[in-house]
Amino acid sequence: MTPRNPRQGSDRIPAPRSRKPTMADVAAELGVSRALVSLVFRDQPGASPETRERVFEAAARLGYKPDMAARLLARGRSKVLGVLFTARNPHHVDLVEAIYPTAEELGYDLVLSAAVPSRDEHKAIEALVGHRSEALLLCGPTISEEDIADLGARLPVVVLGRHLKGSAAVDIVTSYDRPGAREVVDHLVGLGHRDIAHVDGGSRPGAPERRRAYRDAMRAHGLADRIRIIPGNHTEEGGQDAARTMLADDATLPTAVFASNDQCAIGLLDVFTRAGVKIPEQVSIVGYDDSHIAGLSHIDLTTVRQDVPRLARLAVEAADEQLRGAREPGATLKLESKLVVRGTSGPPTQR
Amino acid sequence: MTPRNPRQGSDRIPAPRSRKPTMADVAAELGVSRALVSLVFRDQPGASPETRERVFEAAARLGYKPDMAARLLARGRSKVLGVLFTARNPHHVDLVEAIYPTAEELGYDLVLSAAVPSRDEHKAIEALVGHRSEALLLCGPTISEEDIADLGARLPVVVLGRHLKGSAAVDIVTSYDRPGAREVVDHLVGLGHRDIAHVDGGSRPGAPERRRAYRDAMRAHGLADRIRIIPGNHTEEGGQDAARTMLADDATLPTAVFASNDQCAIGLLDVFTRAGVKIPEQVSIVGYDDSHIAGLSHIDLTTVRQDVPRLARLAVEAADEQLRGAREPGATLKLESKLVVRGTSGPPTQR
DNA sequence: TAGCTCTACTAGAGCGCGCTAGTAGCGCGC
DNA sequence: GCGCGCTACTAGCGCGCTCTAGTAGAGCTA
8 A cells, every 4th residue: 555645645735726825925925024024914013115115015925915814824913803694584694794894994804614514603703713713603592592502601702682591791782672572563453453463483583572562562452361472483385384373373363463583473474474464454554673684585574673784783792892801791781672563464454 | 111021012912711731832832842743633644542532631731722823834724614604695694504514524614704785795705705715615706707717727726506617627516597496487487377477686606597597497387478567686575675666567467476585485475465466366376495484484485495405515625626526617517496386376367 | 784765753944024122324512 | 544324134932822743650460
């Protein structure tokens, strides 16, 4: 068993298309030191304007791009924020979009990692940590609270859109669920509904709070006996299943359904519409999140809008504060959310 | 002006919560060399099973996680693929989901970078390159062909869902547009439609080909004089604008509209539905991509399905082949796509 | 016993960069 | 003349890891 050529590990790049230029190449090109080139690229004082010009020019000519991995390694800080999100969740996508501007403003680079069916959140988070994220922004994480606490003990963590019971050393940025849910029930009751069901999101982020808020709001309207909670999930499938359950149920359909998030609401819409149930004439449907698909498409979903740009900004700022040591982790920031009335809610018809 | 402690540059992490353990810590813990720990973590031969066990145990105890940045730097190859996608585009999100499994299978790590309104593709791509992506997978890139060619000259690039005129040194993985578009027109003509308009995607990836394919299919059916192309875009807004244009137009509405992608189709649905136009009774609408929202929600859009899992697999494999030097870049791989008939297409009603 | 091979390990260079501590050169005041 | 502060630079260590070249020791043969 003689290896053909032990020199060439199989993991080497075979034919680098003209090796990536490094800082040393740029320095050599100009006959200056690497440190000077470094200064210029970090926009630090200590180089004359003319020199800066020459460095940039030479760098462009050689096609030099700073190497993040090396930069991260050499710097104490990486200035990288890791963002975990669920690819399928349009609300998460909205958050990711909104996180970029603030991150850039505060000088952070972003590394995204998607939780997808074939790749759970633990793996996605490990990838983020491995890529030297200084802090983690977790969009609606579904991992256990202990896991979150463990993470928080290792590095600054900001959780978006989920409450935590315990006192994990992490920041929480989310919306008040109570006023939003209250507004939903007020709105529906105002339209004349009394049979208002809630399709919940199980233990998904935000779901327990919304469920509780629904219950409270129903009670506040003297509708405690009409409280009806159908188990669901924060996915289209969850909504579809719940709709099928309701349709199969012997009891009459509620006149309105408040879903725990938009995707769930869309699943409800899907099955109800296919079954010939008129929305909102026979059943009003209200979602939660106001993700971009709720408003843009002909879905036209009545829903609760969370202030995504501010959530994103606060989350990035919270991470930054933790990193700067400006305060201890453990803060909880809550924003107002508000009802957005669209086409899937209306007065109930008599039956 | 005496600096309090010149050691602590302002960009240092102020209070690392118990500094991240390194390989050296694990080695010291066991009284072995770093190299041995490295061996074990890379799953290379040269360590006894007992030692491996001890190393893993010590690592777990200390909470050691390998540092990607350092690993990337030290390795010739990074085994990282950079993926560019547009956050808003559900088809891209589908692709990203599908890319993960194959990447993992071939031993690649993924770094995602989203093009969002506040952050154009150039920036997103620079971030990927900076993070040491060995190769780039570009989902429907909108940057110029020269830019793509330049990129391709620097590192292996695979373009998904876009054709290129020139002979850039990049691989292309996409679907045949002609059969898909042809099927759409066949389907609509088969239902009795003759006034079939096309809302195009301008110069967006795939759009010119779909436009041409629409024209050809119309001609093939002897409907050359009914060809009608409304300028659009691959966004909901593009579809909305096109729908408004059609509604404002003096001419009668077409009985069917073939949109250049699903988002555009959803924009059409949106405006038409709001305007009281019945879908599909008055206007049939067909999209393109079969992104997950087309099927799952009550959008129920007739569309052209691209084989996303295979597109993703081929793209990753193409990148891998380029990296291994198995072949020269420049391959074009095309997959079949096929019509998926759903609820937004039906026979035209007499007027 | 020397000489071989094999396993299990170690030493040490170097990946591309950041950063601290320096230096050389210059104008300035006294 | 000297020290001083300033600008514009350079030397060189170290970030955490991978990888090549090597070694120590065990087990075998002749």
